[in-house]
Amino acid sequence: MANFAANGDRVSSTVITELRRATSPAGVDVATTRDAPQRLSLVRVNDDLLEAAGDLPGALLRSLDEIHIASAKSIGANAFVTADVRQAAVARDAGFEMVDRFD
Numbered sequence: 875m876a877n878f879a880a881n882g883d884r885v886s887s888t889v890i891t892e893l894r895r896a897t898s899p900a901g902v903d904v905a906t907t908r909d910a911p912q913r914l915s916l917v918r919v920n921d922d923l924l925e926a927a928g929d930l931p932g933a934l935l936r937s938l939d940e941i942h943i944a945s946a947k948s949i950g951a952n953a954f955v956t957a958d959v960r961q962a963a964v965a966r967d968a969g970f971e972m973v974d975r976f977d
Contacts, residue, residue: 932964
């Protein structure tokens with residue numbers, strides 16, 4: 875999901891994969907989604923980020939959910955957007971303000 879950086883930018887570490895996965899069931903052509911990442915700042919997944927993700931509490935989180943939270947922490951984001959209740963709980967515990975994805 876998109877995170878909000880301290881400067882207000884929307885940021886995602888996995889937007890390309892998630893955008894295509896989310897829009898495919900709706901019949902959206904993959905070509906339509908190619909321009910969206912250009913409007914976002916991307917956080918590259920590297921060993922340090924994976925290490926930070928693995929250090930997060932929450933044994934019930936999926937790896938990708940952990941990577942999202944670690945990405946947000948790595949850029950100093952203060953807010954987090956997700957529809958996943960488990961991910962939201964860990965993000966909140968990590969100090970993020972939760973933003974309703976429908977606002």
